[in-house]
Amino acid sequence: MTCRLLLVDDHSLIRAGVRALVSDIPGYLVVGEADDGDQLLDLVKRLNPDIVLLDISMRSTSGLDALTYLRANGHTCKVLILSMHTDPELIMRALESGAHGYLLKDTTATELEQALTALRADERYLSPAIAHTVINQALLHAQNGKPLGADRHNLTARQLEILRLIVRGKSTREIANGLGLSIKTVETHRSQIMKRLQIYDVAGLVLFAVREKIISLDD
Template identity: 60%
Template structure:
């Protein structure tokens, strides 16, 4: 089934370039283009796209403001940020506000395809150039006094989650049912009081469960 994409950027040249790249990717099609955050939210309601490629710096309503509105009004839409901003603070804010991925505007066509396919599967995607700075920034903000205990199985699943593995992939790899993995995931988040994947990555790095290079 073709994945329907809404492209939101206030620069016509950028939209034209991204449109051309997506036209060469099988099973993805652009169903609409928005020039600002307000229009993005309105078009998302009308068109119900599967993925929204969203710029951060747009007129009237910014991409981050639009992201919050999209979470409320179009929660079924997955948002992939497409931005020139490389600052880890901006990236973390976007992820914390519900973005499923963050792709830099200078990404090559093959990376755009990888990002779209990952988000379509329900996985997270970060441009390789920003992964290390984002982890380092996030680790610096973590409360080092927090102490939590996970079982060996939960630690194993946590490692796989932080590496971007999907629930089904984890289940297949460990010989478990999807429901069992989902139950472990819920228990991990409840025990750690962490409710998103970026937060789990921060915890895993701080506790030495994974290294920033993983």
Template identity: 80%
Template structure:
């Protein structure tokens, strides 16, 4: 089944470049393009895209505000931020506002394909170039946040470490010699037990509980 994408960027050349990259990836189709947040909301309702590739720096309605409106209007559409910004506060805001992934604009075609595949499989994706930034920001926030109570098993903690490090379900399954369904079950149980359902929250929890360190 084809995965339908909507491109949102106020620079036509950027959209053309991303569209060309997407069209080289089997199983994806660009069904529409928007040049600002207002047009995005119109097209989302008309086209019902599976994934929205969203720039943060746009005229009129900015990307962050557009993201919040999009998630309120059509929460089932997954959002992959495509931005040149590496500011940790901004990245955390996008993740907390419902973005499923964050990719830098100087990314490679291979990384774009990996990010799209992750979102298509109901996973999240952080560009490796900013993963350390997110962990640092989570560590900073953790200093003023009381630790939650939890009862994760040793296996769940092991899988949580791999999730936070950006490993896909398939990579975790292969590395631990488990089935994909088993890993998915563990992932679901982890999120339910922690009551954390986004990657930013999982990173914050993992850093605060010293499940991972900045050296990871």
């Protein structure tokens, strides 16, 4: 089934570039465009997109205000922020306002496809370039948490070790090679971790690991 996309950005050149990139990705179709956040709610109602690619800085209504209004009106379409901003406070506000992913505008076609694939699978996506920034900012916001023990949430010491590697951005193959395990074993641990925590995307695992002090600023 084709995934329907809506582009919202006040620069026509950016919209044209994104549309061109999407046209080369099988299974996705741009069904509409807007140059301001004011138009977002109406277009979502009329076009029923699966994913909205939304800029933050726009004329009149900002992307964050439009996103907040969208969520307040009960719309559940996925939202992927596409922005040039790397300010950690702004990124956290976007995620807390209901964005499912955050992608920088200097991204590659490959990363755009990865982000769209993640959102389509009900996962979240953060550009690798800002993942550490988000971790640091979340750590600064964390309040009086205690270190997570190996028995909490029924995670074994090995699973905690793998969780730390996952949130540091290591691939399954890298984790397997580093720990001397098979890829299948790592995949099994990963599945068990997500099931026990009831968190099924990497961005969610990152925020959990930060909140529970599993990782630190030194990681």
